[in-house]
Amino acid sequence: MWRNLAGALSILFILACGPGQEPTEQKELVLLCGSSFVPPANDLCELFTSKTGVKVASTTGGSEDLLPLIKAGQKGDIFITHDPYLDYVRDAQALADHAHVGYVAPVLVVQKGNPQGLKRIEDLAKPALKVALTPAVFDMRRDGIRPA
Secondary structure (H helix, E strand, O other): OHHHHHHHOOOEEEOOOOOOOOOOOOOEEEEEEEHHHHHHHHHHHHHHHHHHOOEEEEEEEOHHHHHHHHHOOOOOOEEEEOOOHHHHHHHOOOOOOEEEOOOOOOOOOOOOOOOOOOOOHHHHHOOOOOOOOOOHHHOOOHHHOOOO
16 A cells, blocks of 8 residues: 555655764664654554564654754654755755655546546636635645745
């Protein structure tokens, strides 16, 4: 089930140990995980622990809630998040490395059978069409600021 998730979401694995820190013998991996990615992260952590014997201590929350922890110097080995948080972690000089493993693609959800024949974003301008938008809290643009 989670195999297709990487193709549907933008996940940045950000190594949050500071630059210049030497790897040490670890008995535990510290994971900071954005709330959108908890189910696949849990599956991956279980698999990682079963293969390596290294336990994973996970802190979950919104990426906007975890970012201040990283900026304040909270230790984390991996931060799973989405754009634009890579830039924010880099700006905080807390980025050791990163890997892009997916992307976010906008979707149009339509009534069963697509009776309006919607295929493109421009189709949303059809007269009498009802359009619902997600709350601004789910906006992934920088700082969630919408253009005026």
